[in-house]
Amino acid sequence: MSESILSTDEIRLRLINLEYKDLNKKDFEKEIKQIYLEEYGEILPANIEIIHSRDSKNSEVTSSDYNGTAVYFHSKEKDINELYIISQGTQDGADWEYNLKAMFAGKDFTQAKSANKFTEEVIKEIDNNGELTVTGLSHSLAHNNNTTAHLIYDTFDEIYSVNGAQTNYYQLFNADRDFRREIMNNFNLSRTNPDAIYNLDPKQLETFAKEYYKDKATNVHQLISKDDPLYAVSGARGFFTIGDVKYVDTNPDLPGLRNLMDEIPDEVIKDFQELAIDYTVASKKGGTNAAIQEIIGVNMDLVNEIDDIGSAVKVYFTKQGEIDAMVHGLNDKLPGVLSRIKTVTGNADVIFGRLVNAGYITEEQKNTLVTELTAIEVELDGIQETVSRLTSIRDMGDFYAQLGGDAAAIIKMKRHYNSIMESFEELNNEDLLAAMEQSAKAIVYLRCLKVCLIRRNHILVQIWFIRLTVAERKFE
Amino acid sequence: MRYWLTALLAIFIVLLGGCQMDQEKSTKPAEMSVEDLPDVRAFQDDFTREFLQSTKETKEGYYPFLSGTGAYKMDFPAGGIVGEKGYSKKQKEFESYLVGIDEGNGFESSIKIDYYSKIGQTSTELEMLSSQFNQKLDFESYDENNITISLAKFEDDEKTIGAVGLLEHKSTQEGLSIIYESECIRSVEDCKTEKIEMQNKIKQWVNSIKFVKNDESDEEQ
Numbered sequence: 245m246s247e248s249i250l251s252t253d254e255i256r257l258r259l260i261n262l263e264y265k266d267l268n269k270k271d272f273e274k275e276i277k278q279i280y281l282e283e284y285g286e287i288l289p290a291n292i293e294i295i296h297s298r299d300s301k302n303s304e305v306t307s308s309d310y311n312g313t314a315v316y317f318h319s320k321e322k323d324i325n326e327l328y329i330i331s332q333g334t335q336d337g338a339d340w341e342y343n344l345k346a347m348f349a350g351k352d353f354t355q356a357k358s359a360n361k362f363t364e365e366v367i368k369e370i371d372n373n374g375e376l377t378v379t380g381l382s383h384s385l386a387h388n389n390n391t392t393a394h395l396i397y398d399t400f401d402e403i404y405s406v407n408g409a410q411t412n413y414y415q416l417f418n419a420d421r422d423f424r425r426e427i428m429n430n431f432n433l434s435r436t437n438p439d440a441i442y443n444l445d446p447k448q449l450e451t452f453a454k455e456y457y458k459d460k461a462t463n464v465h466q467l468i469s470k471d472d473p474l475y476a477v478s479g480a481r482g483f484f485t486i487g488d489v490k491y492v493d494t495n496p497d498l499p500g501l502r503n504l505m506d507e508i509p510d511e512v513i514k515d516f517q518e519l520a521i522d523y524t525v526a527s528k529k530g531g532t533n534a535a536i537q538e539i540i541g542v543n544m545d546l547v548n549e550i551d552d553i554g555s556a557v558k559v560y561f562t563k564q565g566e567i568d569a570m571v572h573g574l575n576d577k578l579p580g581v582l583s584r585i586k587t588v589t590g591n592a593d594v595i596f597g598r599l600v601n602a603g604y605i606t607e608e609q610k611n612t613l614v615t616e617l618t619a620i621e622v623e624l625d626g627i628q629e630t631v632s633r634l635t636s637i638r639d640m641g642d643f644y645a646q647l648g649g650d651a652a653a654i655i656k657m658k659r660h661y662n663s664i665m666e667s668f669e670e671l672n673n674e675d676l677l678a679a680m681e682q683s684a685k686a687i688v689y690l691r692c693l694k695v696c697l698i699r700r701n702h703i704l705v706q707i708w709f710i711r712l713t714v715a716e717r718k719f720e
Numbered sequence: 721m722r723y724w725l726t727a728l729l730a731i732f733i734v735l736l737g738g739c740q741m742d743q744e745k746s747t748k749p750a751e752m753s754v755e756d757l758p759d760v761r762a763f764q765d766d767f768t769r770e771f772l773q774s775t776k777e778t779k780e781g782y783y784p785f786l787s788g789t790g791a792y793k794m795d796f797p798a799g800g801i802v803g804e805k806g807y808s809k810k811q812k813e814f815e816s817y818l819v820g821i822d823e824g825n826g827f828e829s830s831i832k833i834d835y836y837s838k839i840g841q842t843s844t845e846l847e848m849l850s851s852q853f854n855q856k857l858d859f860e861s862y863d864e865n866n867i868t869i870s871l872a873k874f875e876d877d878e879k880t881i882g883a884v885g886l887l888e889h890k891s892t893q894e895g896l897s898i899i900y901e902s903e904c905i906r907s908v909e910d911c912k913t914e915k916i917e918m919q920n921k922i923k924q925w926v927n928s929i930k931f932v933k934n935d936e937s938d939e940e941q
Contacts (some may be wrong), residue, residue, distance in 0.1 A: 303893070304838035307813075351808035351816070354836075360848065361840050397851045418806055418816065421832065421852035421884075421899050425876070428830075435830040435903055438803025438820035 248377065249290060249317050249326050253467060255283045256404050260383045263313055263330040269294040276315065290317040290324040293370065297362045305365070310358035310389065314366040318374075325374040329363050329400070333384030353419035355385075356392035360399045377401045385409050391464055391486070395457050396420045403487070406467045407475065410483040413453040417441050426456060446481035453484045461486035468492065586621060749775050758783075760798035761822060767804040772796060781824070782928070789815045791835055791894060795928035797821050800831075813837045826910070827918055829882075829902040839895025845886050846870060849897055857884055865930050866890050873919055879904045881915050883922045889931050898926065 250256050258279045267275060273292050280288040293316040300306050311332040318325050363378065370376075380390035380403040387408020393399040395411065396419055417424050427433065430452060433440040441449075454461070464487025468475050478485055597610065749757060749772045757763040758775055762783060773784040778795045785796035789812045799822040807817040814836055821829040839845060850857050857872035871885045882901035889895060900922045904911035 302840055304836065304840050307838055351806055352810065352814075353816075354810070354814050357848065361844060364844055364847075397848055414806075418808070418818070418832075422854055424832075425901070434820070435828040435901070436799075436801075436820040436822045438801065438818040438830065439805040440820075442805050 248379070249288075249324060250328065250379075252283065253404075255279060256381055257406055257467075258283070259315070259328065260330055260381050260406060263332050263381075269296070272313065272315075288317075289322050290319040290326075292317060295366050295369070297358075300362060300365060302361060302365055305358050305362050308354060308358040310355045310362065312359065312362055312386075314362070316366070316370050318370075318372070325372065325376050327363075327366065327370065327376055327378045328381055329359070329366070329378065329390070330381045331359050331386035331389050333382070333386045351415065351418060353392060353415055355389045356396070356419065359389045360393040360397045363393070363399050379404065381405075383407060387466070388412070388415075392416065392419065394464070395423075395460055398460075401463065403464045404467075405465070407469055408466055410478045410485050411453075411457075412482040413449050413484055414441065414482050416453065423453075423456060427452065450484045454486060457486060463487075466490070748773065758798070762796055762798050762800050765801040767807075768796075768800070768802045771802060778928070782925075786932075787815055787835060789813075789835060789837075790932060791815075791837065792896065792929055792931050794930070795925060797823070797925075799824050823902065823918075823921075825918070826906045826914060827902040827904055829900065831901075832899040833896060834898075835896040836894070838893045839886075839888060842868075842870065842886065842888065845895070845897065849884050849886060849899075852899075853884070859884075859886075863890070864927050866934060867929070867931065869926065871923065871926060875915075876901070878908050879911050881919060883919065883926065885926050887926075887929055889933070892931070892933055894931055894933070896929070898929075900925070 250259065259276065262272065262275055262279075265275075272294050276292060277288050280286075293314075295314040295316070297305055297310060297312045297314075313330045313332075315328045315330065316326070317328075359380075363380075367376065367378065378400050380394065380400040382390045382403065382405040384407060387403075387405035388411060390400065390403050390405070391408070391411050392415065394403055395416060413423075417427060427441060427449070428435065431441075431444055431448075433444075466485070466487050466489040468489055468491050470491055470493045593614075749763060750770050752775070754764075756775075757769070762768050762772060763775070771785050771788065773786050773793075775783070777798075778784050781798050782795035783798065785794050787793070788807075788809050791812065797819075800819045801821075803818040803820065809815040814834075816832075816834045819831040819833065821831070823829055840848075846857075846859055853874065855874060855876075857874060859870040859872045861868060861870045863869070866889065868888045868890055869885060870888075871883055873881070873883050875881045880901060880903045882899065885898045885900075887896050887898070902918050902922070904914055904918070906914070
């Protein structure tokens with residue numbers, strides 16, 4: 245077959261962008277014809293059929309969070325028989341939840357499966373016995389979906405992506421049995437330890453994954469802006485970049501975010517990943533307060549009920565069991581979280597200092613960030629101290645001492661918690677936000693780290709991420 | 721007369737004892753203190769213990785397991801643990817994890833279990849399972865406990881064997897896939913005969929999986 249109908253980066257990008265406009269079939273078709281005319285100066289020499297994944301006959305595709313559109317170009321006379329699957333990138337909260345699970349924690353692969361199922365369904369539907377080429381087009385999360393599907397199921401002949409969320413070897417370990425087996429054999433992992441892969445050296449895993457999938461990688465083509473936040477995090481453990489990649493420096497005045505992210509020690513990234521894993525494990529029961537409780541051990545619902553000593557005593561008598569559980573939870577969990585926060589504050593100069601040098605944030609803003617982060621650390625330290633004192637009072641076995649100790653501790657904790665929230669208010673200061681938004685998208689990921697940690701409201705995480713995606717879509 | 725009284729008393733004691741035993745049985749393993757739990761890997765692991773429903777064996781070497789979605793039950797091997805870091809669950813729609821097992825018979829195994837509240841067409845699902853293998857899989861299909869099971873045995877090398885299965889509920893859209901692989905850690909010679917036994921063990925284990933929603937009339941809300 246001759247050259248494919250969408251032969252340039254420009255036209256492919258314009259089609260990917262079209263997918264975000266939520267057009268009906270008729271308008272979608274009209275737009276494609278218009279774009280073709282503008283790009284090539286001639287009328288589209290093929291018929292078009294459009295199929296949306298939301299119209300799929302398979303309810304497991306329509307009920308999943310995956311979204312995509314199939315565009316089928318065909319013409320007998322012109323020997324054109326090409327199918328394009330445009331998978332949609334991150335759109336809503338559900339997608340960001342998937343991002344955390346799939347991309348950072350590497351545990352969910354359902355959208356990749358749906359991408360493959362939708363493609364297979366369309367291929368069957370348009371069955372025409374001809375030699376059909378199937379191409380995946382993708383941006384952001386969709387690159388992870390399309391490429392993961394391709395690596396496991398051979399879904400596409402070619403994949404073209406822009407600013408993609410890269411494939412993740414932890415995710416493929418969970419989703420692709422042959423890859424899992426090769427990793428186990430190659431690194432001599434015992435089958436008896438299901439989490440053994442998380443102890444392996446990320447660099448070695450990355451090299452191994454690239455080598456393992458190298459044949460399929462030749463069909464993957466990527467266009468990446470050096471200022472894209474997904475590129476900035478693509479050096480984090482888990483991610484591996486495959487295919488032929490064209491890097492574009494879209495903002496030559498700044499050094500690019502990736503260099504900055506790369507200087508953040510792997511330990512910090514690892515802590516972030518652990519937090520992402522904790523978060524997804526915890527949120528399995530639904531509800532953010534439950535997730536926060538799981539991570540730091542503070543029962544937010546309980547703490548929010550307390551205003552003074554009176555309500556503290558009331559809560560104490562009516563919610564004995566929950567308080568017991570909380571004290572134990574805090575004792576178990578807090579030290580781990582604290583040490584992770586300390587990793588971040590301990591590396592504050594590396595992280596924020598580099599952002600200042602590169603002109604992403606001002607010295608003053610850096611100071612605010614460091615001060616507030618340190619303040620949060622101090623408060624968490626305070627909570628930990630309160631808890632350990634509390635456990636010793638409880639060990640005395642004197643009920644009244646315990647009551648007094650618990651009530652006082654709850655109020656203290658509430659005070660610490662309020663201070664933490666004040667720090668967040670400080671961090672939410674408009675100037676700082678604006679500076680961060682326009683200049684340092686990477687810092688969003690750092691903020692997310694804190695937000696995931698302590699903030700009650702999961703939505704905030706999503707808003708940050710959504711802001712990020714909106715900022716990303718600049719290739720119109 | 722005194723004899724009857726003693727006998728009556730004895731019966732009461734037995735009955736009371738019985739009641740207490742019942743109470744013990746109904747306590748979830750996750751709520752029991754560690755020293756009361758069976759001294760096997762499955763119970764020693766905090767995360768795995770959460771899924772186990774009782775310390776009473778379902779059959780030798782297996783304990784009752786309820787999935788995190790509450791959608792299916794199965795026999796869980798005493799020597800197994802559920803990987804916490806790789807564990808994933810999305811509400812009641814999806815659950816996926818890897819189990820690592822010290823079989824105690826010279827085999828080390830892993831089982832990958834993926835549950836979907838809505839699974840795709842059989843042919844597509846089997847194709848997607850097959851594409852994760854370098855070898856051709858021959859699926860054999862049979863019915864068990866209101867489930868259609870498609871099962872294919874495989875052999876990677878002289879020491880590693882296993883089975884891939886797709887389990888589809890006959891009256892709901894639920895389904896799950898399993899990949900059970902076992903590596904014989906003895907000499908090649910010893911492994912020869914053991915492999916056949918291990919394959920049988922795998923098949924029996926697959927047949928222990930039951931969906932909680934047993935038919936359409938069950939729990940329809």
